[in-house]
Amino acid sequence: MSSAVSGSSAVSSGAAIAASFRDPAGCLFTYQDRIFRIVTPGGMADLNAFLESAAGQQWVDSGRVVRTTILGEEERAELLRDPAIHRLYEDIGGEAIVEHERIPFPSFPYEWAPEMLHAAGMLTLDLARDLLRDDIGLKDGTPYNVLFRGPEPVFIDVLSFERRDAADPTWVPYGQFVRTFLLPLLANLRFGQPLDQILLTRRDGLEPEEVYRWASALERIRPGFLSLVSLPTWLASRHSQDDASIYQKKRLGNLEKARFILESLLNSTRRTLEKLRPKAGKTSVWSDYMESNNNYTSEHFAAKKRFVDEALAAGGHRNVLDVGCNTGFFSALAARAGASVVAIDYDPVVAGEVWRQARAEKLDILPLVVNLTRPTPGTGWLNREWAGFLDRARGRFDMVFMLAVIHHMLVTERVPLRDILKLASELTTDALIIEFIAPDDSMFRRLTRGRDALHKDLTPAVFEESCRLYFEIVRSQHLENTSRWLYLLRRRGAE
Amino acid sequence: MKKARQRWFGSIGALALLSFATEHQAKAYADPGTGAMLWQLLAAAGVGAMFYFRKVTTWFRSKKKDSGK
Numbered sequence: 163m164s165s166a167v168s169g170s171s172a173v174s175s176g177a178a179i180a181a182s183f184r185d186p187a188g189c190l191f192t193y194q195d196r197i198f199r200i201v202t203p204g205g206m207a208d209l210n211a212f213l214e215s216a217a218g219q220q221w222v223d224s225g226r227v228v229r230t231t232i233l234g235e236e237e238r239a240e241l242l243r244d245p246a247i248h249r250l251y252e253d254i255g256g257e258a259i260v261e262h263e264r265i266p267f268p269s270f271p272y273e274w275a276p277e278m279l280h281a282a283g284m285l286t287l288d289l290a291r292d293l294l295r296d297d298i299g300l301k302d303g304t305p306y307n308v309l310f311r312g313p314e315p316v317f318i319d320v321l322s323f324e325r326r327d328a329a330d331p332t333w334v335p336y337g338q339f340v341r342t343f344l345l346p347l348l349a350n351l352r353f354g355q356p357l358d359q360i361l362l363t364r365r366d367g368l369e370p371e372e373v374y375r376w377a378s379a380l381e382r383i384r385p386g387f388l389s390l391v392s393l394p395t396w397l398a399s400r401h402s403q404d405d406a407s408i409y410q411k412k413r414l415g416n417l418e419k420a421r422f423i424l425e426s427l428l429n430s431t432r433r434t435l436e437k438l439r440p441k442a443g444k445t446s447v448w449s450d451y452m453e454s455n456n457n458y459t460s461e462h463f464a465a466k467k468r469f470v471d472e473a474l475a476a477g478g479h480r481n482v483l484d485v486g487c488n489t490g491f492f493s494a495l496a497a498r499a500g501a502s503v504v505a506i507d508y509d510p511v512v513a514g515e516v517w518r519q520a521r522a523e524k525l526d527i528l529p530l531v532v533n534l535t536r537p538t539p540g541t542g543w544l545n546r547e548w549a550g551f552l553d554r555a556r557g558r559f560d561m562v563f564m565l566a567v568i569h570h571m572l573v574t575e576r577v578p579l580r581d582i583l584k585l586a587s588e589l590t591t592d593a594l595i596i597e598f599i600a601p602d603d604s605m606f607r608r609l610t611r612g613r614d615a616l617h618k619d620l621t622p623a624v625f626e627e628s629c630r631l632y633f634e635i636v637r638s639q640h641l642e643n644t645s646r647w648l649y650l651l652r653r654r655g656a657e
Numbered sequence: 658m659k660k661a662r663q664r665w666f667g668s669i670g671a672l673a674l675l676s677f678a679t680e681h682q683a684k685a686y687a688d689p690g691t692g693a694m695l696w697q698l699l700a701a702a703g704v705g706a707m708f709y710f711r712k713v714t715t716w717f718r719s720k721k722k723d724s725g726k
């Protein structure tokens with residue numbers, strides 16, 4: 163598992179370096195915005211075996227495993243001149259340093275739609291199955307081994323690979339795969355538990371015993387549930403906790419039989435995962451917003467699309483953040499214009515739909531379940547293993563969309579307008595397209611629920627005055643016969 | 658009843674374990690879990706038996722093919 167310090171800590175020369183620490187075979191760290199990994203001699207032997215294997219080469223060439231370069235003598239010596247890196251290298255007993263391609267925007271399982279966790283699980287199992295041909299195995303089976311490049315999952319933890327003992331018929335990470343992929347998906351599917359609530363506070367997922375307690379007597383004996391939850395719970399409850407014999411490495415005399423057993427396990431786990439595939443076309447409060455649950459006429463919507471299109475065509479922006487993306491209509495516009503888009507929405511159903519569309523149409527969109535008013539915090543040890551959303555997002559985008567969203571932040575979350583604009587100015591290095599919705603708008607009033615007095619002073623003039631604190635107004639457009647205005651803003655100080 | 662059930666689980670578990678020779682600790686650092694590992698061993702015992710069953714049926718099928726030539 164790679165603690166994704168990627169995108170987290172800015173490291174100055176000589177300062178202590180934040181590095182991953184769980185895997186004894188090496189550690190990952192970020193240095194001058196590049197991703198490096200120190201690898202021990204044992205780790206290097208396993209990594210070389212992977213890189214030289216036929217399956218390994220196929221997976222790296224197809225981009226499904228992160229591209230990795232072993233640094234030459236000179237480059238390694240250059241890095242080791244930094245005392246902090248040198249200390250880390252000595253402490254871990256490093257033999258080599260490798261550099262990984264940078265995945266544009268790191269994201270973590272508690273920010274994924276269920277569809278994305280499912281895709282990451284499929285990637286992990288397919289990789290495990292393919293590597294088996296070359297007698298290479300996966301040491302762990304956790305979603306933290308995966309990041310998303312646009313909508314596509316990429317396996318990033320190259321120290322997960324190990325040369326296998328062909329006589330061993332077991333897959334030790336099976337339990338971890340069940341806890342971190344299968345049970346969260348099952349809890350989401352059967353009990354409607356949101357993944358962020360399950361995974362934000364549980365690094366290693368759900369124990370079968372926990373899910374067992376949530377289930378009814380009938381549910382516990384249902385096929386699928388029985389093998390995934392009930393039988394492991396019953397077996398564990400009858401097993402002496404002091405008996406460690408079950409964890410000893412297993413070897414069979416018959417290698418063909420060992421391979422047959424392991425392949426059967428991986429295939430049956432894949433079938434179980436397939437049954438937990440999230441269904442398309444789910445509904446939520448916001449899933450029908452674009453079709454019916456809004457107050458735009460087709461003319462208004464066409465005008466809004468034109469405004470965004472023109473801004474995209476004029477700007478040549480490469481990295482777009484779409485806040486409150488809903489069905490991803492404007493994310494798709496930006497992606498088709500050549501931008502790499504991170505699309506956030508707190509509704510996992512719409513994020514899942516955006517992911518499906520992006521994957522089907524091969525659009526460079528990474529949808530994430532993130533609420534900008536309660537962004538994902540830093541998590542893990544010292545809250546520094548996996549960076550919070552804002553730490554990853556600040557300054558990463560040259561254009562931010564806030565379309566039909568600030569009234570939710572103002573009314574529902576009660577965030578002051580100036581604070582919203584200040585945050586927007588930290589997220590974008592250049593442009594902001596923002597939609598101002600006046601308090602007499604029907605959607606705005608739907609949110610206020612009688613508390614109209616709270617926002618009575620909010621006028622376009624007040625909005626523009628607040629914008630000018632952090633931005634210059636490039637152009638604006640009133641959507642005729644509505645209480646909505648569109649603004650293209652440029653961050654003060656942007657070149 | 659409880660004892661009988663315990664004996665059943667115990668004997669199945671022992672069967673599963675006996676089908677393997679045990680050696681040293683695995684070097685993977687991921688927590689293997691208890692229930693998941695026991696279930697994996699139990700399933701492995703069943704699949705192991707299936708392996709021989711498949712061998713036998715494959716042998717019979719090839720014999721039948723040969724005699725049909």
